[in-house]
Amino acid sequence: MGQNGWSVTYTTQSICTLKGSTVDLSCSYTYPSDYTVTTTFWFTKYDAVGPVSLSDDPDYKGRVTYRKDKGNGHTLMITDLRESDSATYKFRFTDQTGKWRYTGDPGVTLSVTGLQVKVTGGHQDKTLTCITTCTLTDNPTYIWYKNGHKVKENTSSLYSDYFSDADSYSYAVKGHDN
Structure with missing residues (x-):
């Protein structure tokens, strides 16, 4: 569970699916009412600055779609899955200060198989x-x-x-x- 009203809950924590298929990873998040969430994204890798949004990751170019669901739900869709997409995917969000960020653990472990x-x-x-x-x-x-x-x-x-x-x-x- 989160801390001080901040949390991320993943619908599924582990998925095994076929190479070439499409997968949806989803979660819901909570945050204190006196904050506003300004940025939401999914990631698997970090660079020198921090987590890299999948929409900015060249390995996923043109294959990821972010969808805000009802309430505070969020879905990541990845198409044309590759075995190299096997990883742990985590959801992250930022409040209006841009400083306070929350990352949901443990994430979703995706395994892609032929x-x-x-x-x-x-x-x-x-x-x-x-x-x-x-x-x-x-x-x-x-x-x-x-x-x-x-x-x-x-x-x-x-x-x-x-x-x-x-x-x-x-x-x-x-x-x-x-």
């Missing part, structure tokens, strides 16, 4: 497993394809089948079918 397939089993009877570097947050639905045709759609990251060398397999996460 998709890989692990193949196990015998010569023809094989199991395909979808591998990610973290557990995807939104309980995704996996879509498995055999020779370009959808063969299975469910929440299991495993798929077993009788394989011939002529067959090709692929998979996607629903909503990220490309």
Whole structure:
């Protein structure tokens, strides 16, 4: 919790999502009624002066949107996620003096993962497993394809089948079918 009426509360503290997707990080903040908040921003890095707003960070150029929500809510949207975006994101705000600043801890830990397939089993009877570097947050639905045709759609990251060398397999996460 904050100090003397200053605080930031994050909706979620940890998110794992797919490379190439879009994510929303949100929080709400409080401050004493005799102050006015003049600056709000999200950051992951510091420079010599202090935290660097993501909207000023060249690594995020054109990929971040800040949105003020109802009350004192604030949402950061990052598009076209990269694995290098994996970091802890924190929200910061400044009052009218420009001197008193408050940074919300612990922030939101974002992990961005790609998709890989692990193949196990015998010569023809094989199991395909979808591998990610973290557990995807939104309980995704996996879509498995055999020779370009959808063969299975469910929440299991495993798929077993009788394989011939002529067959090709692929998979996607629903909503990220490309």
